[in-house]
Amino acid sequence: MLNDEQEIFLAGSETTSSTIEWTMMELMRNPECLQKVKSELDRVVGRGREVEESDIDNLPYLQAVIKETFRLHPPIPFLVPRKATMDTEFMGYHVPKDTQVLVNAWAIGRDPDVWEQPLDFKPQRFVDDCKNIDFKGNHFGLIPFGSGRRMCAGVPLAHRILHLVLGSLLHRFDWELQSHVTPSTMDTRERLGITMRKLQPLLLVPKLIPSSSSIIND
Numbered sequence: 001m002l003n004d005e006q007e008i009f010l011a012g013s014e015t016t017s018s019t020i021e022w023t024m025m026e027l028m029r030n031p032e033c034l035q036k037v038k039s040e041l042d043r044v045v046g047r048g049r050e051v052e053e054s055d056i057d058n059l060p061y062l063q064a065v066i067k068e069t070f071r072l073h074p075p076i077p078f079l080v081p082r083k084a085t086m087d088t089e090f091m092g093y094h095v096p097k098d099t100q101v102l103v104n105a106w107a108i109g110r111d112p113d114v115w116e117q118p119l120d121f122k123p124q125r126f127v128d129d130c131k132n133i134d135f136k137g138n139h140f141g142l143i144p145f146g147s148g149r150r151m152c153a154g155v156p157l158a159h160r161i162l163h164l165v166l167g168s169l170l171h172r173f174d175w176e177l178q179s180h181v182t183p184s185t186m187d188t189r190e191r192l193g194i195t196m197r198k199l200q201p202l203l204l205v206p207k208l209i210p211s212s213s214s215i216i217n218d
Contacts, residue, residue, distance in 0.1 A: 015075035015154075016161055018195045021202050022073040023065060023166055026121045028175065028204065029183045033123055037061050041171045047211050051167040053160055059167065064126035066162055067142065070109070070135050072121060074144040075195045077106035080152075105143050106196070114141045173206040 027034040040061045045051050056063070081100050088095040095101070110118045116125070126133065133139045136155055137147035145152035152158075169175075177186070181203075189199035 014195050016158060016165070018075050018197050019066075019069060019073070019158075019162060020166055020169075021198055023069040024169070024175070024204065025186060025188065025198065025202050026069060026072070027065070027170075028177060029186055029188075030121050031183065033065065033121065034170075034175075037065055037123075038170055041167060045167075045171055047209075049211075051164060051171050053164060055167070056160070056163045059163070060127055060131075061123060062163060062167055062170075064123035064131075066166065067126045067133070067135055068121055068123040070144040071115070071142055072109055072119075073190075073196060074105040074109060076144075077104065077192070077196050078102045079105055079143070079146050080150075082150075103143070103146070108141060108143065111141075172209055174209060176205045176207065178203055178205065 027037070040059055041051065044058050045055055079102070081102055084095050084097055084099045084101060087097050108114065112118050133142055135142050135144050137143060137145060137151045140147065143151075145155050145158070177183070187198070187200040190196050191199045
């Protein structure tokens with residue numbers, strides 16, 4: 001049995017690492033998106049310093065990339081189970097008291113009645129028509145953390161950590177696939193555990209990008 005501290009640690013670390021892995025996979029499969037987010041980081045952050053928390057609000061495309069990953073790959077696809085506290089009528093359905101309710105956030109994110117081209121990785125949608133949609137429980141088409149009074153309490157932490165980690169990885173490194181893998185042959189299969197992870201771990205080759213200060217010193 002896990003204690004409360006272990007549950008909080010696993011919930012925070014597992015969901016974060018899973019989301020970063022899915023994001024990197026989608027960017028490697030979509031080189032134009034990868035180049036666009038790297039260009040934004042170069043323009044906003046530059047080469048003389050690291051990505052900081054204060055930069056996040058000035059990186060709309062990076063934010064859009066995270067949102068699009070949450071839409072296609074919510075870390076907990078069925079969210080946290082709920083239980084009806086009373087007999088309820090909802091959209092023509094009778095839900096008896098004590099019924100366990102699972103919300104399929106994975107299916108909502110891929111619903112063609114909610115999203116255009118739902119199976120395509122298109123961060124630009126969150127820059128254009130869907131720019132006001134966030135993942136903080138206010139828009140039911142994108143609820144990777146749930147919604148309402150009992151939604152995940154870790155949203156502020158996830159928002160900071162995901163953008164800082166992903167931004168730093170993309171800002172400081174160029175990334176390449178292994179020699180025998182191409183964007184079209186990447187393994188995109190899923191496995192369901194505590195979170196929705198890749199069936200096969202993502203393996204990439206990093207190449208450090210020198211900062212402007214190191215270039216000058218050299």
